[in-house]
Amino acid sequence: MDFDYTDKIKDLQEKLNAFFDEHILPVEREVYAFNYNPKNYWKRWPGLDDLKDKAKAAGLWNLFLPKNYGELSPGLTNLEYAPLAEIMGRVLWSSEVFNCSAPDTGNMEVLAKYGSSEQQQKWLKPLLNGDIRSAFLMTEPQVASSDATNIETSIRADGDDYVINGRKWWSSGGMDPHCKIAIIMGKTDPEAPRHKQQSMILVPMDTKGLKIIRPLSVFGFYDSPEGHAEIVLDNVRVPKKNLILGEGRGFEIAQGRLGPGRIHHCMRLIGMAQRSLEMASQRAAERIAFGKTFKDYSSIRQEIAKSKCEIEQARLLTLSAADKMDKHGNKEAKDLIGMIKIVAPQMALNVIDRAIQIHGGMGVGPDTPLAHFFVAARMLRLADGPDEVHMYQLGKSVINKYSSEG
Structure with missing residues (x-):
């Protein structure tokens, strides 16, 4: 396995990070404040369409699509998309800016893979354009x-x-x-x-x-x-x-839809966890308690070290699953997809929880994204199949493999 990023992906990462620095991070708190205000429920932040136009003009559009769909997709593999989805995971609402948010991504893949020409023209095309x-x-x-x-x-x-x-x-x-x-x-x-x-x-x-x-x-x-x-x-x-x-093809479609959807969630979870680690490190370097800076306490260093290890383990497992999906298809990669779907949400919860603890009162309030990160990660232990179902299926697969060989 070669997880080195190609020049193409390095260029896209650079462009995406630059887009975040210029357009996403400066308005992050403004968007959260708008979305959290009950007066604005079920309304879109007024600047969203302008950001989407900028993303489209920058070539940062429909990055999730695993195959080339003409001018509407760069035709990335799952492995190539992983580091880009990780960047988007750093800000919960940002994926829509690049037309890469669930459930649209899964629905677009269903229509692209299984839809009739009429269904694709009527529904896939406006979804790919970001019109609906x-x-x-x-x-x-x-x-x-x-x-x-x-x-x-x-x-x-x-x-x-x-x-x-x-x-x-x-x-x-x-x-x-x-x-x-x-x-x-x-x-x-x-x-x-x-x-x-x-x-x-x-x-x-x-x-x-x-x-x-x-x-x-x-x-x-x-x-x-x-x-x-x-x-x-x-x-x-x-x-x-x-x-x-x-008729009767629903399970077949669901399996084709859920494999990529599950790993996309995991890619974004890596981004949430990575940003939480960075925030915890910054907080630890700034805060003083009982005469010492947080970073000088051994317990804080241990928490940061554990988080770094867990993120890298999950990142490599995500890349391994994506690589196998690209080379052998979703069905052959189902065990690895199951593994990362079990591992990534719990990893993110652990890392985010440590970051919250290091932030103290600020960590549970509205001034950082940590509380919402924690909720999103906890929900993803249920979404697209709860942990128990993935462990049940993975355990069955492992037992069958080794008992038949043994």
Whole structure:
């Protein structure tokens, strides 16, 4: 494995860091203050579109796409994208500036890989352009959705249409005023074999019967403007051409979507943790307690050292998973993807927690991003599959490998 960055990626890193220094970091606190203000919930910070135009003009647009989609993508590999996603992870809201934020990235990959020409023209093109946003509706409140076979939302054929009924929640992106399309997972055939019951279908957000019940907060953060919605689907009717790939293909699509999505989260978590370490180091060099600077206490040095080790371990595992995805595909890389999805959120929680402790009262308040980092990392122990599911599958895979060889 060769993890040295090519000149192309070094150039993109330099450009992205320069963009952060010039355009993102100077307005970071202004954007957070706007988004945290309840008066502004479900509104977009007024300067966002201008930043997106600047990012597009700088060639820092759709960096996540693993293949070349003409002028709309630089065609990076997962390994090449990793250090760029890490930079974006340093500021929670920044990914949208570069059209690299979830759930849009996963939805765009689904449409690029599995969508019909008509679906791509109608929905993928405006998503790639950043003209609209999207939502992904999978999780349901009534069932343990970590086992997707539990999902109860029905997608019933009726003439030339499908009629959809169910209730979804944690529908990320659903509150955004620019969210125009949702990808919904539900059952088209409850009697089919277990992994052939589910399908995915496109539903415009303004379709009759799609009702947003409420926004859901995560430890008190609403993550405005995109948010997480609870949504009821009451006899929602869409044409059959809105089905993606075909009936019973939902699990196949989900696996194609979730592999890259999981590792993208991990890449950003590395960025959160790295910035937290840098902030903790700066704080330790500045603060004095009991006659000594924090940095001169052995306990502080140990915390910084542990954080540095854990970040580098997770970074290398992320790069290893990305490299295998590029060389052998998502299926062959599933164990490594599972490993980093288990490791990265907990690593970030450990590092961020130490940074909060070193910051003292400032660490839990609104004057640093640490509290929101901690919430985001904790949520990612559940999003895209909880730790327990990844450990269950990974453990099964490891046992099967060594028991069959032994």
